Every structure is written in structure tokens, then in C-alpha cells.
Amino acid sequence: MTGEETKAKIPVLAIMRPESYREKSESLARDYGFEPIYAPMIKLEGMKDEGFEPFVQRVLAETSDYVVFTSANGITFTLDKLSETEKEHFITALKKSRVIAIGPNTEKELLKIGVDNPFLPGDYSSEGIVEALCPEVKGKTVDLARSAFGAKVLIEGLEKCGATVYETHVYTLSIPEGAVQKKLIERTLAGEVDAFAFTSSMMVKGFMKHAEQLGAERTIKEILDRVVVGAIGTPTGNTLKKHGVEANVIPDEFTFEALLKAIKNRF
Numbered sequence: 001m002t003g004e005e006t007k008a009k010i011p012v013l014a015i016m017r018p019e020s021y022r023e024k025s026e027s028l029a030r031d032y033g034f035e036p037i038y039a040p041m042i043k044l045e046g047m048k049d050e051g052f053e054p055f056v057q058r059v060l061a062e063t064s065d066y067v068v069f070t071s072a073n074g075i076t077f078t079l080d081k082l083s084e085t086e087k088e089h090f091i092t093a094l095k096k097s098r099v100i101a102i103g104p105n106t107e108k109e110l111l112k113i114g115v116d117n118p119f120l121p122g123d124y125s126s127e128g129i130v131e132a133l134c135p136e137v138k139g140k141t142v143d144l145a146r147s148a149f150g151a152k153v154l155i156e157g158l159e160k161c162g163a164t165v166y167e168t169h170v171y172t173l174s175i176p177e178g179a180v181q182k183k184l185i186e187r188t189l190a191g192e193v194d195a196f197a198f199t200s201s202m203m204v205k206g207f208m209k210h211a212e213q214l215g216a217e218r219t220i221k222e223i224l225d226r227v228v229v230g231a232i233g234t235p236t237g238n239t240l241k242k243h244g245v246e247a248n249v250i251p252d253e254f255t256f257e258a259l260l261k262a263i264k265n266r267f
Contacts, residue, residue, distance in 0.1 A: 041206030
């Protein structure tokens with residue numbers, strides 16, 4: 001192979017986001033000069049727990065001082081449970097609370113529904129929210145609408161600061177099983193993947209679980225040491241570390257596009 005041909009090789013990027021993100025993710029990856037392999041390692045499923053109706057009622061009654069959404073999915077799955085009329089009333093009432101968005105994608109989703117002044121902490125994480133809100137939440141009511149896998153640090157931290165915290169799980173995450181996931185592990189083992197974009201801790205767990213099922217966990221770790229491993233956020237990076245893998249790319253901005261940019265800079 002000549003030097004020019006080597007230079008021209010398009011890096012193959014593993015994208016493991018939920019199926020609903022496929023079209024947008026693949027398109028963005030191609031724009032950044034990658035050849036994407038799509039194999040979802042997370043499946044999103046809506047759920048409704050006993051905390052949901054009280055949460056909606058507090059927002060409508062304007063007794064919720066703060067409403068925290070830790071992902072764009074939290075907003076989508078909340079609104080999916082409401083009728084059109086309920087949705088309208090809920091959004092109107094939501095605008096009267098202080099709405100917290102964990103990052104730019106969550107903020108975008110709120111802006112889309114007309115909540116035009118969400119607060120973003122400087123650090124897009126549960127710890128960042130606690131740090132930002134701690135000085136002002138004493139004696140206040142805080143509602144969290146998020147996944148069933150949300151970090152406890154958010155509730156515990158806000159309660160330590162004197163807030164009354166309520167949580168409702170509006171969706172859950174599972175690890176999909178199938179030929180597509182198995183194929184990604186096989187292609188990784190064959191040395192056909194140049195970079196990996198991990199966007200959550202659950203995604204790391206899903207990927208490693210599939211590697212284990214093929215008896216290839218140790219080999220996969222060795223391969224990941226030789227390729228570009230990107231992670232959104234410190235929690236995802238820490239989960240990789242727990243599995244013996246070092247993320248060599250963690251962008252400052254917690255978005256998929258920022259992750260693609262940072263990974264691209266390694267080629």
C-alpha cells in the first residue's frame with residue numbers, strides 16, 4: 001500500500017447509541033470523515049412509576065421550585081405520557097419553575113418546547129448540578145425526571161443542601177442482544193475498527209457484556225488500548241477505567257458532535 005493510499009483510508013468508527021439516533025449519528029460521522037459502524041449497545045424504553053402523577057401535579061400546582069432534566073430523553077419520555085391538552089398545561093406550568101438542563105442537548109430539547117430560559121450548570125454532570133444549586137435550594141422542592149439508572153449523587157447531594165427532592169423514572173435502559181452487536185465485537189477482534197464513541201456508562205457495560213459473551217473481554221481490552229477510544233464525560237471515562245480501558249479522548253463539551261471532533265483530531 002502506498003503512502004497516499006494509507007493517508008486516504010477512511011477511519012472506521014463504532015457508534016453504539018440507541019437506534020433512534022442512527023440516521024443523525026451516521027450522517028454526522030460521515031460529515032467528519034468517518035465510516036460508521038452502527039451497533040446499538042443501549043435500548044431506551046419508556047416507563048411510568050408511582051412518582052410520575054405526583055410530579056406532574058406539583059408542576060401544574062407550581063409547588064415545584066426546580067425541575068431537573070438530566071437528558072433530552074427525560075423530556076421526550078415525560079411529554080409522551082401526557083395527552084395534547086395535558087402537555088400544553090404542563091409546558092405552561094413548567095415555564096414558571098426554574099428548569100435545569102444537564103447539557104446543551106437537553107437545553108435544545110427544552111427550547112424546542114418553548115422553555116426558553118433553562119439553567120445549565122458549568123459542569124454538565126450530577127455533581128455539577130449539586131454544586132451550582134446548593135447555595136440556593138435550602139427549603140425548596142426539587143423534581144427530577146430521568147432514567148431508572150440515574151446517579152444517586154444528585155438526590156443525596158441536593159438533600160444535603162437542604163432541598164426536598166422527588167424523583168420519577170420516565171424511561172429505562174436495557175442492553176440489546178442480537179447479531180448486530182455480536183458483529184461489532186467480531187469486527188473489533190478482526191482489527192477492522194479504528195475508533196469508538198462511548199456516550200454513556202450503560203453503553204460501556206453493554207459493549208463489555210457482549211465481549212464477555214464471546215469470551216473475548218481480555219482481547220477486546222488489548223485492542224482498545226491500541227485504537228482511539230472516545231468518551232462523553234468523566235462518568236463514562238470512569239466506567240471504561242473500571243473495565244480496564246483508558247479513554248484517550250474526553251471532550252470538554254458533552255455532546256456527540258464534540259466527541260466526533262475530538263476523535264477526528266487523533267487521525
